[in-house]
Amino acid sequence: MLKRYLATSRPELQAFAGRMAGVRAISPLTLNAVRSFSNNSTAPSLSFFQRERLPANTVIRFVPQQTAWIVERMGKFNRILPPGIAFLIPVLDKITYVQSLKENAVEIPSQNAITADNVSLELDGILYIRVIDPYKASYGVQDFQFAISQLAQTTMRSEIGSMTLDAVLKERQQLNQNINRAINEAAREHWGVECLRYEIRDIHPPQNVLDAMHRQVSAERSKRAEILESEGTRQSRINIAEGEKQSVILQSEAQREQQINAAQGEAQSILLKADATALGLAKVAQAIKETPGGDKAVSLQVAQEYVKEFGKLAKESNTVVIPSNLGDMGNWMASGLSIYENLNKTITKK
Structure with missing residues (x-):
């Protein structure tokens, strides 16, 4: 009977049942302890942000900073306890929910999405959220962490379905902003939870797509190398032609200057010879007369x-x-x- 009872309990109890299988007689005290542990284990599951059990009503309680306690009186919402000292009515008041007002990171599990060009991608991400309305976070949805996680996954699939693979890889920041905006439209108003930011952590395309991308990158780099090499050859030829042109121009200018200098020298020589001849003739004529x-x-x-x-x-x-x-x-x-x-x-x- 004990084995059948423990089989439906938590795994820890199942291990305990295995250890107790060899015991023929169990004392009532032991059986009561096991039942008490089982009853505590079947208590309502805690919220995602709760790390401890719900605090008990001890008339005077101290609420920690950045924490909101939801108090119900006779099963109906009564008030939200702010940080500091709080007074509760015994039996009537009960702390039902404990919400943390800190920023928390929610891991979005890996999922498959198909892009607009029919490429299957595997993505996962991180969602940063914060409770801004403890009342809506407690009563607006059964488990707002699970709801936001599912909303993030569906929104991610929808956004990726409207984009091509290249756009997903290039516009990751825009994709994060679109998912963040879509989550806030539903979560902030109805669930009292604000999505601060959403970040895609990893994108895993199929292996054949990765191989094609690698070939594309290699071809692109080869193309750039050939273009740069051809531009270098073109510029080299242009520089050589410019150099030859300048050389011819300089040679022609040098020849022109040379011819001008030679002509000026010859003219100067003729003038000097004429002056000398004239002077010689004048002296000869003067000598003849005198x-x-x-x-x-x-x-x-x-x-x-x-x-x-x-x-x-x-x-x-x-x-x-x-x-x-x-x-x-x-x-x-x-x-x-x-x-x-x-x-x-x-x-x-x-």
Whole structure:
């Protein structure tokens, strides 16, 4: 009988029944202790935020900070005890719920969701909540932690179903905000619980999708490498062409400067030669005028040059010009002097 009674109790009692199986007789005291423990174990389950049993009514109680105690009088809600000292009526008042006003983290179990492009994802997250109305948190829902957890899962599936895989991976922050807003629309007004933030902890795509993503990343990086390499080659060729262009321009400018300098030098040389010739002629003319017998000396010099140049004709050319009066050397010389005299007269007239 004891085994049958303990089989429906908690696992700890089942282990205790196993240890007591070898005992033939059990004292009434032991049986009463087991029944008392069993009755305590079947008490109403505590709230998610409760870590201890409900406090008993001892007339005077001290409520801890950041904690709200719900008091019922004769089974009906009476008041919420704030932190500090509280006085209760024996028998009539009963502390039914204990709500923590601290921020708590609720783990959202892993779940599957399908994106808009038909990719199955496995996600889990963390939900940060806080009780803002202990009355609604106690009487608005049976277990607000379980309700919020289920609402977070369904909202997550709904949001992910409207997004593609790339959008889910890139816009995780926006997805968290959408889920947080959807949870607050239901939980804050009806359950007295505020969702402070929701964070997706892990996203696990299928293995084939991961492999495809890795190949895509590898291809993208290869593409970038090729683009950068081609841009480098293009820029290198542009730089080489620019360098050659500048080189040609500089060479042409150098040649131009060289030709200009050569022309200026030649012109300067011609001017200097002309000035020197003019100066020499002026001195010669002045010497002829100032020297007695200068005209005769010049005539003699012209005749000598005439004869000398005529003698060169046979050496420098195959054609020889012979004067008709070659035998009369005197007349020949006289013709040379007459040329000089006629030229001198012409210059004098001018």
